Amino acid sequence: MPLLLRSVFVALSLLCPPAFAAPAAETRVLAVPSALNPYPRLPRLTFNSDGTFKITVFSDLHYGENAWDAWGPQQDVNSTRLMNTVLSTEKPDFVFLNGDLITGENTFRENSTVYINEIIAPLNQMKIPFCSTQGNHDNEPNITHLEEIQRELKYAPLSYTRIAPASISGGSGGKYGPGTYWVPVYTNKNDFAPALIIWAFDSRGGFSEGSNSTALPDWVDSSVATWIEQETKLMDSVWGPADQTRGALAFVHIPPHAVQAVWETLNNTINPGLNADALGQGSTQATGEASSSGKDQPFWDSLNTNVKNLHAVISGHDHGDEWCAREPTKDVIFCFDKHSGYGGYSSTGWGHGVRNIVFSSPNPAVGPETWIRMEDGETHARITLDQSYP
Template sequence: MLSVLQLLMASFGVASLWICRAAPVAQNRVGFPRAAAQSDDFNLNPYPGKPRLTFNEDGTFKITVFSDLHYGENPWDVWGPQQDVNSTTLMNTVLTSEKPDYVVLNGDLITGENTFRENSTKLIDEIVAPLNKLKLPFSSTHGNHDNEPNITHAEEIKRELQVAPLSYTRFAPSWANGQGYGPGTYWVPVYTKATDHSPSLVLWFFDSRGGFSEGVNSTRVPDWVDENVATWINLTVATMDAAWGPAEKVNRGSLAFVHIPPHVVQDLQPNLNSTQDPGLNADELGSGSTQATTLPQDADKDDPFWNALNAQVKNLHGVISGHDHGNEWCKREITKNVIFCFDKHSGYGGYSSTGWGHGVRNIVFRSPDPNVGPETWIRMEDGETHARIIMDSSYN
């Protein structure tokens, strides 16, 4: 059944929604929240004051992903701040060597339970300093350690937008504000040329929440992408298709980032093939390692999000997650026919083990055409590379 907002789109045209506020939307059959939907929730020009992201003249677009940086551990002793120095050194080394077109910070930027409340957001300044110095555009997702009594996702986003001119992170739609749905859900367009009418690639970022709420009366935060995000995906894709054309017809590709991996990833690990699915596999997935698995009664709570993402977002090259520091493999999830990849643990903070090392995941789009899958691999701090695959229909 079409929602009120979809009917308005069909009747008055998408463009009118950019300048008019829709009427409040009551709860409907697909679970859209009662909070009023606003036109800017579906604005197809979300960055009017920033440069358009574009592919290079040779048709490539390179993304470097830093995951689980974990700044702010043990600020009361020498060891903790030294880990932040080490992480910053790694960022500087990788960025100057790899020269990415775009950077993703894929969650757990800060270890919120360790850092001091009074200066916790200042850690964002340290994290984005290498990006600011090189004038690199970037986006962030946020993880379970970014929600703790001393820090929240919203506080990190607010600080990042204050100190990083080329941050493309933004707050989730208006209906999510203050509702517990997670403030870090949004999308970023990438164009073949800056003058193009519509993007050839959309980067999707989802807030998997987790951790604990701020303050002395801290409570556990659900560790999955809220089910209401599914309806936002449906409506956002409908708006894109109405304005730009369906993704399959206009060759618009997509790539998704979320810190905590979807729960279906647990079923992939027992069937890994080290040749076909290369990369470190040292973290056994179990309780708390994927979305909606911290408590047994919450199992499969990320199904609405996962189903909507794979049903609505066409030409989806893959889903990229961090969270599990000992894993860096990719595998095709056959029920949705989508490739899933772990990041590489980048930061010196957070748990680790002998031989795991630190590095990043690189993703290189070789063409704006979504039929040409991107190439991805792990790059270690010392420059060694491994676990290289092509994310296309031939993989797995």
């Protein structure tokens, strides 16, 4: 090509560059509606290159206990030591804080949410993504669920916690039950649809703020049932049916009422792990005065009807329990966390630790393995959350 013509060609190319089609994956990702892209400013959570994804659950940390004497702050020091020990050795991909972060009735109004900074400090330092839901002790005259979430979002750059929409009772229009949301986990960062959905549900409980404090409902509100149905329908319409493509895990602080009947039939071999809390009044979501079906029944029905490939429902609240069991009415596995914090009630021999949940594959047909990991590194109650259990 003559030099002059070549120069003209280059100039025209710069002015009118050829239109290259964007990669299909990226184009599809950009087309996802904002309702299904809740974290546009945060890194996408993904499985590792070997197909694994590890979640470590800290439950019932109970910071702020006996804030007026030397004993209480020392328990917070102990809990922070446990968090640092576990995080540095387990190296989870994601952390879930499953309620009762703070013993709110022991705190003072002027410093209640400062404890959130203590709790998230190890996660911030190690740059570990996480999310939280709150428990009954996080709603008290001097503190609310909403205030804790707002503090967390202000000071934790890798928090995936969200505030529930106003359509959910106690959501963004209220203070006491806003911690209901979901977090997507993808196989690869440019994938159109996630391989795993982590669901968080706010079971409320505790007491309202102020001098005229009143007891709050201690179950997942019935409005959440409609929200679950709406969210899963939207996911299916955009991402495709979940049956063969997406797995799920659900977290809630107070265990669902149906677990009370399961507790009465436990077997130490099939259901390994500490079983030291007798379930009864206050141990599960409210059963109501005239019905044994439970005030959380709409939530329980909707969760198990609409969320496909639900590997397990995981709760805290009862410090003396670690076991898993299959709940027969919904054919779903339920697990207790491990009491992690040094605050809150305990007993000799219970110890402190976490529940680990490890996926070996993003394939929803492959259930994750789970076990209890104690502070000293000892592990027990290891099972696989799949159709073969128990």
